[in-house]
Amino acid sequence: MKALLKCSLLAALLTLASCSGGGGGSTPAPAPSSGGSSGSPSTGGNTGGTGGASTSTYGAYTSANILASEFVSSLNSVDGTYSTRIELYTNETQRSQAPGQDDWFVIWDSKFSEYKAVSLQYVRSVVYYDYYSNNRAVASEFRSIERGDILAGDLNGDYYGNDYEVVDQLSNGYFEGRNSGYLYEDEVTSTDVSLMAKEQEQQKFFAKAAKVSFVYNVSLETSMSMVTLGSKIEKMLSRANGELTPEDQLALLGDLKTLTGVSYEEIQKAAVDSDAKKDVLGKVADKIGTSAQNLEQKFLPEVFGITL
Secondary structure (H helix, E strand, O other): OOOOOOHHHHHHHHHHHHOOOOOOOOOOOOOOOOOOOOOEEOOOOOOOOOOOOOOOOOEEEEOOOOOHHHHHHHHHHHHOOOOOEEEEOHHHOHHHHOOOOOOEEEEEEOOOOEEEEEEHHHHHHOOEEEOOOOHHHHHHHHHHHHHHHHHOOOOOEOOOOOOEEEEEEOOOOOEEEOOOOOEEOOHHHOOOHHHHHHHHHHHHHHHHHHHHHHHHOOOHHHHHHHHHHHHHHHHHHHHOOOOOOHHHHHHHHHHHHHHHOOOHHHHHHHOOOHHHHHHHHHHHHHHHOOOHHHHHHHHHHHHHOOOO
């Protein structure tokens, strides 16, 4: 545990949080930002604690406080892209104002090259299985549910459009749900300056991720997770007067496993066992999208302070 949280780890990841002009995206990770925790254990699973990132017990979780922007950042992370974006926030959609309706937001989904309306309450209720609550798992489970709907023949979302649905942009600029028939406001009607600020923040996040991807020769998905993790650590330190709590350290161990695909114990074993080293390097290289040589000589030493 102490070796993982040595100064080199904190310094490297805090650099990721500040490079290219400031943090953005998720938490975050986390919410946390898109790779971090933002919710709590679901009552349907083995929770092992409260507060999301404070537990590492495997079980059913939800991310009850995830924001629309965090969800979209996490979709980009899961999909390995950076162009899925929010078109309308919940306060801009007509459907959100309809009695009895959820808070809806509209996105451009670059994975399918289509517009999509999503219920924020639905996203927050999605149950996934992991060791802790995190935004990326929400996005991954959403894609899994979506894939199941498509295979079942529901190509435009859930059957009635109660949770999410594909929407079409009409000639008058409005978006219309294919399944529900609900109309959603046009983006050009919004004059909320804070939304412009959010868009600028998101652009900074993607620019930063692209830079990290180049510097460390890793996939864009991995670089977004790295930037998110750096922002998460920065927030942890700021709220705890520069000291990481045991809960924070436990959460970071979980983040390390999510990022690399192996546990810290496996990495420790690889440092003293050549066969384990070869296996671990292969697994991590495949997970983060780089070569074993780059992983051993640059990524692990510079980002995590780990030498195998």
